[in-house]
Amino acid sequence: MATNITMENKTIARTLRLLSQLMELHSENPFKIKSVANAAFKIDKLPYAIAGKSLEELSVIDGLGKSISAKVWELLQKGSITELQDLLGNTPEGIVEMLGIKGIGPKKILTIWKELGIENIGELYYACNENRLIEAKGFGLKTQEEIKKVIEFQMAGHGKFLYAQAAPLVRKLHEDLSLWLGISEPAPLLSIAGAYRRGLEVVDELVFVAGLAQPEQVKAGISRFTPLQFDAQEEGFLIAMSPFGLKIRLYLAPADDFYRQLFIHTGNEAHVEAVLENAGQGPFKSEEAIYRQAGLDYITPELREALGEIEQAAAHQLPVLITDEDLRGSLHNHSTWSDGVHTIEEMALYCRDTLKLEYLGLCDHSRSAFYANGLNEQRVYAQHQEIDALNARLAPFRIFKGIESDILNDGSLDYSDDILKHFDFVVASVHSNLRMDEQKATARLIKAIENPYTTILGHPTGRLLLSRKGYPIDYTKVIDACAANGVVIEINANPLRLDLDWRWHRYALEKGVLLSVNPDAHRIEGFHDMQYGILVGRKGGLQAKQCLNAFSLTDIEQHFSNKKAGILNFAR
Secondary structure: OOOOOOOOHHHHHHHHHHHHHHHHHOOOOHHHHHHHHHHHHHHHHOOOOOOOOOHHHHHOOOOOHHHHHHHHHHHHHHOOOHHHHHHHHOOOHHHHHHOOOOOOOHHHHHHHHHOOOOOOHHHHHHHHHOOOHHHOOOOOHHHHHHHHHHHHHHHHOOOOEEHHHHHHHHHHHHHHHHHHHHHHOOOOEEEEEHHHHOOOOEEOEEEEEEEEOOHHHHHHOHHHOOOOOOOEEEOOEEEEEOOOOOEEEEEEEEHHHHHHHHHHOOOOHHHHHHHHHHHOOOOOOOHHHHHHHOOOOOOOHHHOOOOOHHHHHHOOOOOOEOOHHHOOEEEEEOOOOOOOOOOHHHHHHHHHHHOOOOEEEEOOEEOOOHHHOOEOHHHHHHHHHHHHHHHHHHOOOEEEEEEEEEEOOOOOEOOOHHHHOOOOEEEEEOOOOOOOOHHHHHHHHHHHHHOOOOOEEOOOOOOEOOOEOOOOOOHHHHHHHHHHHOOEEEEEOOOOOOEOOHHHHHHHHHOOOOEEEEOOEOOHHHHHHHHHHHHHHHHOOOEHHHEHHHOOHHHHHHHHHHHHOOOOOOOO
């Protein structure tokens, strides 16, 4: 095979650098690791190309020697190095990707992989949010925050942002634009529109619509708006890029056309076309007037996806969507007993005194989650004693004894029935072996759902938005199994998860399955993630009566009691 004379020195150096990192990751001979790393550095700095050199010529280059020159020769001849391919074959793809993160070398990645059980960047980012890295050897709060920032920068490089990441920018831009427009407009109309206003979990742009008395005059002076540089136009929009790489589109409309433009630039195309076909072109004094003119009940922005909401509005059958104020408690939360930051008492008091909730569902990790300090049977007993003491002191506020029990490969839970029966409720979740095919993954979940002690199916697909796809499941079969076994499905409200996906909420609700907006909080600040779960719940048509943690304390106690007794159909 002819030598690959097109391979640049930087490519060769990069390949050797990866080889040295993987060798260190797999604890190979330190001397060999240093030699390969040194060779990578030397090749990168050479003033001439080495791709056309013979093996003999390579071997006399400073820093290569006989062994490494043979590896370089193999790379130039075959396009790969056998030793490197073997190491790659024994390393999860996500771990290899982590080697590109600035600030963490192979030693730290080995800890992340082997001690924390994290195998990709998405899981690493989630662990940073859970504060899990600071507990590992060689890490601290500063390192954890630096890693988190690097990962967020990588996410931004793809032009997509989580709803929760975009939220602070939306608030600041709305404030800045309102202030600036108010200089020339006594009462400017301004609103966020687009995918963000519809509450989509991931956005690739922010759309603002302004209604002005003199839009052309304002457009001419837009260069004086200093928080952003609007330096382009596109289909009637002014375009800017945020410092973080999120595209901003601003539409300046005449004041009397504001609500029509806001409507047009909020709903998806099919929804907008269907409504305007009957509503006409206005002018309109509100969005409510647009729907009224079309013979429809008002449809809230979250539902404007052309998924049957127009037919519901015509028949006066739109759901009364859940709100933040409907929640009465918080389920699926972690404390210092496993990988949480705050104690059970601190979590409970925050729920009671700050959030004004009636109950807390504690769900620390189970024994299989060794990386998260999961509870063995003895620690479960000790934790329950602490909860009993707190309940006696904090009454009428109630702490429910829950557990996030790992679903094992065969679908069984990782405690025996003798242990499971002592919990008030059980959240069953998958945390390992996420590479099953759809048939096996579905069968695994269904077996867990059929366990009589499973109360809630936690984050059903295990997805991490923008970083890890959920494992493939047959949603219909899984939801049907939950309906048949009286199992609640979680809407994991962590903005990285938002799992169950809102696109499947309607089917679950039609089957009579209850949903539960669970923050999966690992610190008191995590309780506030429930707002994101509520948002996607609203997109899915969720009503308070269909949400488990909107039940009163009395009703949820009855629900847990009925489930343990095998009574599956419980209605408030």
